[in-house]
Amino acid sequence: xxxxxxxxxxxxxGANPPAPPAGAPPAGAPPxxxxxxxxxKPAGKPAxxxxxxxxxxxxxxxxxxxxxxxxGAVVAATEFLGQTTVEVEPAKLVEVCKHLKDSESFTYLVxxxxxxxxxxxxxxxxxxxxxxxxxxxxxxxxxxxxxxTCPSATSVWKAANWMEREVFDLFGIRFEGHPDMRRILTWxxxxxxxxxxxxxxxGIDTGAAIYxxxxxEGGGPAPDDxxxxxxx
Amino acid sequence: MNSERQLPGTAGWVPPIESPNLLGLHEMELNFGPQxxxxxxxxxxxxxxxxxxxxxxxxxxxxxxxxxEKLFETETYPMGIPHTDRMDYVAAATNNHAxxxxxxxxxxxxxxxxxxxxxxxxxxxxxISSHLLWLGxxxxxxxxxxxxxxxxxxxxxxxxxxxxxxxxxLTLHCMRIGGLLVDVTPMFxxxxxxxxxxxxxxxxxxxxxxxxxxxxxxxxIGIGVFTTEQCIEWGVTGPPLRGAGLAWDIRRAIPYECYxxxxxxxxxGKNADTYDRxxxxxxxxxxxxxxxxxxxxxxxxxxxxxxxGKVPRVIKPPLGDAYACxxxxxxxxxxYLVSNGTNKPYRMHVRPPSFINLxxxxxxxxxxxxxxxxxxxxxxxxxxxxxxx
Numbered sequence: 048x049x050x051x052x053x054x055x056x057x058x059x060x061g062a063n064p065p066a067p068p069a070g071a072p073p074a075g076a077p078p079x080x081x082x083x084x085x086x087x088k089p090a091g092k093p094a095x096x097x098x099x100x101x102x103x104x105x106x107x108x109x110x111x112x113x114x115x116x117x118x119g120a121v122v123a124a125t126e127f128l129g130q131t132t133v134e135v136e137p138a139k140l141v142e143v144c145k146h147l148k149d150s151e152s153f154t155y156l157v158x159x160x161x162x163x164x165x166x167x168x169x170x171x172x173x174x175x176x177x178x179x180x181x182x183x184x185x186x187x188x189x190x191x192x193x194x195x196t197c198p199s200a201t202s203v204w205k206a207a208n209w210m211e212r213e214v215f216d217l218f219g220i221r222f223e224g225h226p227d228m229r230r231i232l233t234w235x236x237x238x239x240x241x242x243x244x245x246x247x248x249x250g251i252d253t254g255a256a257i258y259x260x261x262x263x264e265g266g267g268p269a270p271d272d273x274x275x276x277x278x279x
Numbered sequence: 280m281n282s283e284r285q286l287p288g289t290a291g292w293v294p295p296i297e298s299p300n301l302l303g304l305h306e307m308e309l310n311f312g313p314q315x316x317x318x319x320x321x322x323x324x325x326x327x328x329x330x331x332x333x334x335x336x337x338x339x340x341x342x343x344x345x346x347x348e349k350l351f352e353t354e355t356y357p358m359g360i361p362h363t364d365r366m367d368y369v370a371a372a373t374n375n376h377a378x379x380x381x382x383x384x385x386x387x388x389x390x391x392x393x394x395x396x397x398x399x400x401x402x403x404x405x406x407i408s409s410h411l412l413w414l415g416x417x418x419x420x421x422x423x424x425x426x427x428x429x430x431x432x433x434x435x436x437x438x439x440x441x442x443x444x445x446x447x448x449l450t451l452h453c454m455r456i457g458g459l460l461v462d463v464t465p466m467f468x469x470x471x472x473x474x475x476x477x478x479x480x481x482x483x484x485x486x487x488x489x490x491x492x493x494x495x496x497x498x499x500i501g502i503g504v505f506t507t508e509q510c511i512e513w514g515v516t517g518p519p520l521r522g523a524g525l526a527w528d529i530r531r532a533i534p535y536e537c538y539x540x541x542x543x544x545x546x547x548g549k550n551a552d553t554y555d556r557x558x559x560x561x562x563x564x565x566x567x568x569x570x571x572x573x574x575x576x577x578x579x580x581x582x583x584x585x586x587x588g589k590v591p592r593v594i595k596p597p598l599g600d601a602y603a604c605x606x607x608x609x610x611x612x613x614x615y616l617v618s619n620g621t622n623k624p625y626r627m628h629v630r631p632p633s634f635i636n637l638x639x640x641x642x643x644x645x646x647x648x649x650x651x652x653x654x655x656x657x658x659x660x661x662x663x664x665x666x667x668x
Contacts, residue, residue, distance in 0.1 A: 101599060127599050128384055155511045157604075158630040162617050174615070176602065180511070180525075184532045188602070206514030209638040217348075232341040232667060241346055248353050 101127035109151065109187065116146045132188040137198060140191050141224075144175070144203040153177040153187060156204035159211060161218045165244040169194040171220055175207075199224040217242035306334060311652065313342055319416060319656070320663030324640075331648045336641040340634075343667035351627035356382050356594040357456060359627065364450035366629065367665040369412050372405035373607040375454040380535060380603035381614035381627075382456045385596040393584035394458035395536040400471070400574040401444070401453055402605070403567040407478070408437040409608035409660075410560050410567075414485060417657030421498045426488050433481050436474050443467045456594060458587030463578065471575055478568045486561060499554035503643040503655035506551050513639040517610025517632055518563065519659060522548035522556035529606035543570050553658040560660075595622050609633050609660055629668060633661040 104110055104126040110133055114121045120139035125132050135143050147153040155178040162172040169192050176188040191197060199222035200207040211222040212231040219240035222228060230237060239246055306329050313323040321342035327334040347366060351359045363374035376398060383390065390398070415430035438448040444467050445453040445460070453459065463471075489495045505515065507523040520527060526545040530538045546562030548555025596618040604613030610632030619625040636659045643659075644652045 128387070128601050130600075130602060132600075156514055157611070158613065158615065158628070158635075160615060160628040162626045180527065186533075186602075204514070205512050206635060206638065209634065213634075230341075232344040234341065241349055246349075248349060 101125045104131050104133075107131065109185075112151065113143055113146060116150065117142045130186065130188060132190055134190040134192070137191050137193045140189070140198045141200065141202065143189065144200050147177060147187070147189075148203050151179065152181040153179045155180065156200070156206045156210075157186065159200065159207055159214065161214045161220055161242075163218060163242065163244050171195075171197075171218060173197050173214065173220065175200060177204075193220065195219060196221045196223055198222070201225050216240070219243065309649070311336075311649075313339075319661065320666075322637075322656075322661070322663055322666070324652070326649065326652070328649060331650075333644050333647055333649060333652060336644050336652070338637055338640055340637070340663070340666050343663050345668065347668040348627060348629060351624050353623065355622045356596075356624065359624065360454065360456075361450065361452045363629075364452055365664060366631065366668055367409075367607060367609065367612070367633065367662045368449055369662055370405050370409040370608045371449065371451040372401045372453055373605055373612060375451065376402055377603060377605045377607070377612045377614050379454045379456050380605060381601055381616045382594065382596065384603045385599060385601040385616055385618055386456075386591075386594065388457045388590065389588050390458045390536070391585040391588055392537065393462075393578075393581065394586040394588070396574050396577050397459055397463055397586060398454060399536055399538065399541070400463075400571060400578075401441075401451075403570045403574070404437050404440060404471070405451075406567045406608045407564055407571075408434045410564055411437075413560065413608075413657070413660045414557075417654070417660075418489065418495075420653045420657045421495065423489065423492070423495060426485055429481070429484055429488070433474075433478065436470070440467055440470045440474065443470060455587060455590075457590035458585070460587070462586050468575070468578065471571065475568055475571045475575060479565060482561060482564050482568075489557070490561070496554060498651075498654055499557060499658075500552060501550075502553040502647060502651045503658060504550070504552045505639060505643050509639070509642065510551075513642065514635045515610070515639050517606070517608070517636065517660075518556050518559045519636060519639075520610070521545060522559045523551035524549055529604055529611055533604065535603070535605060541570050541573050543567075553654050556658045593622055595620060604630065607632055609662065609665070610636055631665045631668060633659075633663075633665040634668075637661050637666055 102125065104124040105121070107124065107126075109131070110121060110124040113133065113135075117139050120135045120143050122134040122136060124134070157176045157178050159173070159175045162174065164170060164172065171193055173191045173193055174188060175191075176186055179185045179187075197220050199211055201211065201222070202224060208225070208227065209231060211225055212227070212229060214220050215222060215225075215228055216230040216232050217240055229235065233241065306327055309326040309328050311324040311326050313321040315322075323339040323342070325337040325339060327336075345365075347362050350362055354362075360375055360378055363378045364371040367374050382388075411430040411434040415427035415434075418424075418426040418430075441451055441453070442448050443464060445451055447453075505513075505519060505523060507520070507525045509515075510520045510523050510525070516527075524547050526547045528545045529535070530543075531545060543566045544562075546559050546566065548559050596616075598618060598620050600615065600617045602613055602615045604611050611630065612632050613630035615626075615628040615630070616624055617626040640655065640659060643655050647655070
């Protein structure tokens, strides 16, 4: 999002600073969330209490079952604060989900969301977590590192439909195989994906796309609008 | 109206839907909302109707989107709590609670027993007030005016209690990371005792008005049936799931605070319809009051104690991620927190129960009449502030 046209309020320069400080530290350190608490310890202020360190969970029977049922799917498995996260290969995600639902009774998809690690390749983490009523309310979190496309879990859980639409809307991750990949919270024709780290917090000038003869397609202010700021 | 369809009796005529039609050929698109009193906010539903019968429904949301998750990322952890008030604005206490739990989880903080009890007390008062708002408004939607006045009488008493406790009535901001800001006051305790003593009789009053009411039963029985399997498939939690017969409540399933020590039952329904969801909520009112009485008893017996544990002055969680959830009046509300070691969350995601329950609406109303849609929206109990965030 680059703004042209000198705008009277000094918003654009102030716009970017909030994002980089939040985005930069994890990019410098290994961005994988559970791994680097050791790095946090020396930097951590004495006031910050240290949480329990994440441990490798690849020995858990559940994780072993996944790697057995879908060979090559599990990249890593960690346990942090009693919550297990299994990182899987994007290409095998649907297979793993099917296995978890059908064979491991994880019937309830609790939530699906994404995390933007701005400077990393691939850029996004898509997180899914699921719940099993039969296994004494056990929960499991799946993590997929992906770019702007990710396989859709809608064929496994219907609940994933709106969750994936929300991620598409706010992060711009397109879910392949989703039956209805449209924006959900912002309006059709909105430019940009608000939860990306490079989206300015004060928003972008999109105008209103209610008069298509006057306003450009895809939203944005009218061409003769003096307050117009171009959004690339 | 579908102009391509041929007239009945001619070759190639296909009936619009298999079930008996009301108007035969004509399917009409109807906008329900965004300014409709029974959508409880700005929800727009694009209906395809065949006469009065719903062929398909497509909810259109986002009118209240404020980018709450983005705001969390720009502010410190304690500054995030007031934003949660404004999501489900009729159940701010449970939102605060879920947010604080997520941060406490990643910080491994302990809340003192007294703080836990008061949190539970506030949660249950909030649950009652949210259910009362639901009962009053959804009864009005179905044409019953009187319950609204009764419900708001009691809700007013609860809001007064909140005002006495934290100064706010709706957007409470009543919890802090690691516990609570203040202890309960004697006036609050007195009001809570008075309320808990009379509330069971009040629930009887509501039930007198509705439970055996012929109109109410005709409008709700068999409407919007959503079985346990469907609920799980669509991620529906809260009273709709329990109304379908599964006794699943986060307070028992994934216990938090002092709920394991408290006695209460999980009411369940049988027929998974609107009426059973109503019955479940009525029973939950009584169970919440039961919990409130136990909390008040504990507070009377233990008049002193800390309400907040040891919390660092600057909250900087270690690197990592955590998810914590509580049972809100609407279902499972959860917060997923990714920390990068700074004093601001790198990512804070909300699992909003209203959003996910609303997703199942088109399935619930398919084949019903437009007037039943009103009953079903009422029974899912959505709050658009939470749907759109």
